[in-house]
Amino acid sequence: MRQNPTEKGAASTQLTGQALREHWVTDSPFDPQSIAAISADQEKYYFASQWQLIWWRFKRHRLALICGIFLFLMYASILISEFMAPYALPTRHTDFIYSPPQPVHLIHEGEFVGPFVYGWDYQLNMTKLLREYSEDRSQVYPLEFFCKGDPYQLLGIWDGDSHLFCAPEGATLFILGTDRLGRDMLSRITYGARVSLTIGLIGIIVSFTLGIIIGGLAGYYGGWLDSVVQRITEVIQSFPQLPLWMALSAILPVTWSPLWVFFGITLILAMLDWTGLARAVRSKLLALREEDYCLAAQLMGARPRRIIGRHLLPGLFSHLIASATLSIPAMILGETALSFLGLGLRPPITSWGVLLNEAQNINVVAIYPWLMFPVVPVIIIILAFNFFGDGLRDAADPY
Amino acid sequence: MARYILNRLLLMIPTLIIISFIIFVIIQLPPGDYLESYISELESQGESIDPLQIKMLRQQYGLDEPFLMQYLTWSTGMLHGDFGYSFEYGLPVSDVVGDRLFLTTIISIFTIIFTWLVAFPIGMYSATHKYSWSDYSLTFLGFLGLATPNFLLALVMLYFANVTFGTSIGGLMDAEYINQPWSWNKVKSVLEHLWIPVVVIGTSGTAGMIRRLRANLLDELHKPYVVTARAKGVPPFRLLVKYPLRVALNFFIADIGNMLPSIISGAEIVAVVMSLPTTGPILIAALQSQDMYLAGSFLMFLALLTVIGVLISDLALALLDPRIRLYGEAR
Numbered sequence: 001m002r003q004n005p006t007e008k009g010a011a012s013t014q015l016t017g018q019a020l021r022e023h024w025v026t027d028s029p030f031d032p033q034s035i036a037a038i039s040a041d042q043e044k045y046y047f048a049s050q051w052q053l054i055w056w057r058f059k060r061h062r063l064a065l066i067c068g069i070f071l072f073l074m075y076a077s078i079l080i081s082e083f084m085a086p087y088a089l090p091t092r093h094t095d096f097i098y099s100p101p102q103p104v105h106l107i108h109e110g111e112f113v114g115p116f117v118y119g120w121d122y123q124l125n126m127t128k129l130l131r132e133y134s135e136d137r138s139q140v141y142p143l144e145f146f147c148k149g150d151p152y153q154l155l156g157i158w159d160g161d162s163h164l165f166c167a168p169e170g171a172t173l174f175i176l177g178t179d180r181l182g183r184d185m186l187s188r189i190t191y192g193a194r195v196s197l198t199i200g201l202i203g204i205i206v207s208f209t210l211g212i213i214i215g216g217l218a219g220y221y222g223g224w225l226d227s228v229v230q231r232i233t234e235v236i237q238s239f240p241q242l243p244l245w246m247a248l249s250a251i252l253p254v255t256w257s258p259l260w261v262f263f264g265i266t267l268i269l270a271m272l273d274w275t276g277l278a279r280a281v282r283s284k285l286l287a288l289r290e291e292d293y294c295l296a297a298q299l300m301g302a303r304p305r306r307i308i309g310r311h312l313l314p315g316l317f318s319h320l321i322a323s324a325t326l327s328i329p330a331m332i333l334g335e336t337a338l339s340f341l342g343l344g345l346r347p348p349i350t351s352w353g354v355l356l357n358e359a360q361n362i363n364v365v366a367i368y369p370w371l372m373f374p375v376v377p378v379i380i381i382i383l384a385f386n387f388f389g390d391g392l393r394d395a396a397d398p399y
Numbered sequence: 400m401a402r403y404i405l406n407r408l409l410l411m412i413p414t415l416i417i418i419s420f421i422i423f424v425i426i427q428l429p430p431g432d433y434l435e436s437y438i439s440e441l442e443s444q445g446e447s448i449d450p451l452q453i454k455m456l457r458q459q460y461g462l463d464e465p466f467l468m469q470y471l472t473w474s475t476g477m478l479h480g481d482f483g484y485s486f487e488y489g490l491p492v493s494d495v496v497g498d499r500l501f502l503t504t505i506i507s508i509f510t511i512i513f514t515w516l517v518a519f520p521i522g523m524y525s526a527t528h529k530y531s532w533s534d535y536s537l538t539f540l541g542f543l544g545l546a547t548p549n550f551l552l553a554l555v556m557l558y559f560a561n562v563t564f565g566t567s568i569g570g571l572m573d574a575e576y577i578n579q580p581w582s583w584n585k586v587k588s589v590l591e592h593l594w595i596p597v598v599v600i601g602t603s604g605t606a607g608m609i610r611r612l613r614a615n616l617l618d619e620l621h622k623p624y625v626v627t628a629r630a631k632g633v634p635p636f637r638l639l640v641k642y643p644l645r646v647a648l649n650f651f652i653a654d655i656g657n658m659l660p661s662i663i664s665g666a667e668i669v670a671v672v673m674s675l676p677t678t679g680p681i682l683i684a685a686l687q688s689q690d691m692y693l694a695g696s697f698l699m700f701l702a703l704l705t706v707i708g709v710l711i712s713d714l715a716l717a718l719l720d721p722r723i724r725l726y727g728e729a730r
Contacts, residue, residue, distance in 0.1 A: 235417050238656075238705050242664035243682060243698055244425070250686035251428045329546070336548050337668055341683060356551065360672070365558040375551050382546035 054318055057395035064391020067384040074381065075201075078194040080154065085187035086166045086173050088150035089350060093172065093182040095122060099133050101177045101185075101370050108140050116142040120172045130367070141171035177370035179358060188350055189374050195351035197381070199266050199335045200328040206270035208324050211277025216308045218278065219285025226282070233275040241272055245334060249343045258349045265344050269331045280323055284316040318396040325389035329382040336378055352378050403717060407710055418702045419477070423470045426691040426698070437486065473695065483692030485685070492696045495681070500700055503666060503677040506596055507704070510662050511655060513601040514608055519651075522612030527639065529617065538613075541606035549665050553599040553672045560595055596673060600665040604658050608651075615650050619643035649719060655712035659705045 048056070059065060077084055093099075099122070104115050119136030149166040153159055167173035176185035218229035248268040252261055288294065289312065297307045338344030339353025340360065347354060355374040358364070364371050438453065473483055481491070488495050521541075525534045619625065620643055628638050670679030678697050685694040 231413070231417065235414055235421070238414075238660060238702075238709060239418065240660040240663035240667070240701050240705060242667050243701055246667070246683060247422075247425045247686055247694065247698060251425070333548055337550060340548070340550055341668065341671060343683070343686075356548070359551070359554070362554060362558055362561075365554050372551060372555075375548060378548060379543070379546045383542055386542055386545065 050318070054395045058391055061391035061394065063387050064394075067388040068391070071381070071384050071388060074193065074384075075197060077190075078197055081190050081194050082152040082154050082160065083162065084164050085184075085190040086149065086163055086175075087184045087187040088152045089183075089187065089191050091150050091183065091187070093174075093178060093184070095182070096120065096133075096172060096174065096178050097182045098131050098180060098368055099172075099174050099178040099182070100368075102133075102172065102174045103135070104143070104175060113140060114142055116140050117167065117171055117173055120174075139171075141168045143173065144168055176373045177368075179371060185355075185370060185373055188355055189352070189377060192350045192352045192355055192374060193377065195262065195345065195349055196332055196335060196353065196378070199262070199269070199351070200331040202263075203266045203270040203273065203331040204324050204328050206267060207273040207327070208277060208320070210270065210274035212281055212313065212320070214274065215278030215281030216285060216313070219282035220289055220304060220308055220312070222286070229278065229282070233279055236272060236275045241334070242337060244272060245269070245338055246341065246343050249338055258346060261345060262349060265335060265338065269334050273327055273331065276327060277320065277323060280319065281313075281316065284319070285312055288312050288315055319393075322389060322393040322396045325385060325392055328389075329385045332378065332382060332385075404714060407713060411706055411710065414706060415703070416474075418706075419474050419699060420470065422695050422698045422702070423473060426686075426695045427466060427469075473692065477696075477699065483696060485693040486688075486690050488690075488693070492693050495693060496678075496696060496700065499676060499678050499681060502675070503663070503670075503701075504704065506593065506600070506666050506675075506677060507659065507662050507708075509593060509597045510600045510604070510666070511658060513597050514604045514658065515651065517601070517605045518608035518612055522609045522616065523639065523644065525609060525613045526616035526620065527635075537609070541609045544602040544606040547602070549599050549603060550668050550672045552602065553596070553669045556595050556599055557673060596666070596669050596675060599669050600662055603665065604661060608654065608658070611650070611654065612647060615647045616643055619646050649716060652712050652715045652719065656709035659708040663701055663705060 045053075058068075082088070099120070102117055102120055104117055106112065106115060108116065119139035119141070121134050121136050123132050123134070124130075125132045143165050144167070145165050146162060147166045147168075148161050149163040151159065151161040165173075174184050174186070176189065178184055179188070214229055218226045245268060248271070249265060252264045256264065285308070294307060294311060297311050302310075335344055335351065336353035336356060339351055340356050342357060345351050345354050352374040356372070356378075359371040359374075476483060481493075483492050484490075485492050485495050521537055525537050528534050622643075625638065625643060628642060629635070633641070666677060667679040667682065669675070670677040671683060674680060678701065682694060682697045684690075685697065
C-alpha cells in the first residue's frame with residue numbers, strides 16, 4: 001500500500017508507538033479522505049451531466065462528428081438558399097434549354113485565372129434533332145463572388161439581390177446543366193433542399209410526439225391499452241409502407257394549395273413512422289416504471305403526466321433522439337419516392353423528389369443524364385444521417 | 400407443434416380484420432366516389448346521363464349505404480372469393496388481379512433469394528475480417544445501396560441492360576409473349592427480364608441484411624464455444640460454418656418478416672418505373688381514379704402476402720430452432 005503512507009503511518013503510531021521507536025512517521029496532517037479523493041480529471045468525469053458524457057463519447061466518433069457538422073451546415077444553408085443559388089428559382093434561360101453541365105476552369109492557356117467559364121455556344125443539330133452546346137474558348141469569364149444577380153426575397157421577407165457566386169455580364173453559369181424550361185439545375189437543387197430537408201424534420205417532430213405520447217401511455221398504464229397499441233403498431237409495421245403512403249396521399253384533394261399538400265404529405269409520412277418510436281418508449285417505460293423513484297413520485301401524489309414527463313422520459317430521451325435521427329432518412333426517401341410517382345408534392349413546390357420526377361423517362365438517362373443530379377444530394381444526406389445516427393446511438397448510453 | 404400452428408393461424412384473424420378495416424377507411428376517405436368522378440368526366444365531354452341510371456348503379460354497388468354496411472358487404476364478400484367490382488375495367492376485381500399478383504409474388508420470392516445469396520457471403524466475410532479495409536468498403540457499399548432511391552437505380556439499370564444486353568425496355572417479358580399462354584420460351588423471356596427488378600429491389604434489403612448478419616456473427620464469434628473449438632484445432636472456415644453460422648441462420652429466416660414489407664414497397668415503385676405487369680401501376684391508377692374496390696383488394700392482397708410471409712418465417716423458425724418456445728406468453 002505505497003500510495004497512502006499517511007494512513008499507514010498514523011495507524012502504526014497509535015498501535016505500536018513504543019515498540020517501534022525508529023519507525024518513520026510522516027509530518028503531514030492525517031487525512032482520512034485521501035483514498036476517496038479523486039484527481040481533477042476524474043472529478044470532471046464523475047460530476048459531468050449525462051449530456052456532457054454523451055457529447056464526450058460522441059466526439060470520439062470522427063465520422064459521425066463530421067456528418068453531424070455537415071448536416072448542421074446543410075440545414076443552416078437552407079435559411080439562405082436564395083443567397084447560395086446562382087439564379088433565382090423562376091429564372092428561365094430560354095436560349096439554353098437542356099444545356100449540359102458547363103465546366104468551370106482554373107487555367108486558361110497555361111495561365112492561372114481563378115475559377116472561370118468559357119462562353120457557351122448553342123447550335124441545333126438538325127440531323128439528330130438535338131441541342132448541342134460547346135465552349136467558346138476565345139471568351140473568358142471569371143466568376144464573380146458576392147455579386148449582384150437575380151433579385152429575390154430572402155425567406156419571403158427581406159429583399160435582396162446578392163449571391164454567393166454568379167456569372168459575369170454576358171456569360172452563363174450552369175454548373176449542373178439546365179432542364180427542359182432552361183432553369184439552372186444547381187439553383188433548383190439548392191432550393192429543393194429547403195423542402196426536402198424540412199419535410200424530414202417536421203415529420204420527425206410529429207412522429208416523435210405521437211410516439212412518445214402513445215408509447216408512453218401504453219408503457220405506463222399497460223393492460224388493455226397496451227395490448228391495443230401493440231396490435232395497432234404490429235399491423236402498421238407489417239404493412240408495406242409505400243402502398244399505404246400512396247393510398248393516403250391519393251386522398252389529398254387536388255385543389256389544395258402547395259403548402260397544404262406539403263403539410264399533408266408530412267403528416268402522412270409521420271403517421272406511419274411513429275410505431276417504431278412508440279415501441280421503444282413502451283418497452284423502456286415498462287422497465288422504468290418499476291423503479292423506486294417512480295414509486296416515490298406516485299406516493300407523493302404526482303400525476304401520471306408529471307411522472308412520465310418529468311421522471312421517466314428523461315431517462316430514455318437520448319435513445320429516442322438517436323432513433324429519431326435514424327428514421328429521418330426514411331422520411332426523406334419517402335417524400336422523394338412519392339413525389340417521383342406524382343403522388344407527393346407537385347411542381348410549384350421544388351423538392352428533390354419533384355426534380356427527380358422529371359427524370360422519370362428512360363430518354364433522360366440516355367440523353368439528359370444531368371437531370372438525375374438531384375439524386376446525389378439525396379444519397380449524401382441519407383448517408384450522413386445514417387452515420388450521424390449510428391454515432392449518436394453508440395453515444396446515447398454513456399454509463 | 401400443431402397447437403402452435405393453430406394458435407398462429409387464429410392470431411392472424413384479428414390482424415387481418417384490423418388491416419381490412421384500416422384499408423377500407425383509407426379507400427373511403429377521399430370525398431366523392433368513382434361514379435361522381437365518372438359523371439363529371441362524361442359531362443365534361445358533353446354527354447348527359449340519365450339520373451335514374453346513376454341511381455340504379457349506386458344501388459347495385461351499394462354506394463348509398465352507410466359506411467359500416469359497405470364494409471361488411473366488402474369484407475364478407477372477400478371470404479367467398481368475391482372481391483368486388485372494378486369500375487374502371489368493368490370486370491370483377493379477381494379477374495383484373497389474377498396474373499399480376501402472381502408476378503408480384505414471384506418477384507418477391509426471387510428478391511428474397513437474391514438477398515440471401517448476396518448478403519450471406521458478404522456478411523460472413525465482413526464479420527471475419529472486422530475493421531479491415533475490405534470490411535469498411537463493403538460496409539460503405541452497403542450504406543450506399545441503402546441510401547440510393549431504388550426507382551432511380553431501376554431507371555439506370557434498365558438503360559444499361561438495354562445497351563449492353565439488348566433487353567427490351569420495360570415490362571417483364573418480350574412483347575410477343577404478352578397475353579400468350581405460358582410456354583418454355585415465355586418463362587425464359589420472363590427470367591431474362593426478371594433479374595433487373597430483382598437486383599434493384601434487393602439492393603436496399605441486402606445492405607440491411609449484411610449489417611445485421613455481421614453484427615449477429617460478431618456477437619457469436621466471441622462466445623467461449625468458438626474459442627474452445629479453435630483451441631481444439633478446428634480449421635477457421637469449418638468452425639465458422641459449423642457453429643456461429645448455424646446460429647445466424649435462424650435469424651435469416653426470422654428476418655423474412657422484416658424484409659417482406661420493404662420488398663413489396665420496393666416492388667411497387669420499381670414496377671411503376673419499369674412498367675412491370677405487377678400490382679404497382681394498376682394500384683396507383685386505381686387509387687387516383689377512386690376505383691375503390693380494386694384499390695382496396697390490392698392493398699388487402701399485399702397485406703395478406705406479408706402476413707402469410709411472416710407466418711411462414713415464424714413456423715420455419717419454430718421448426719429449425721429448438722430454443723424457440725412454442726407455448727405460453729411472456730415469462
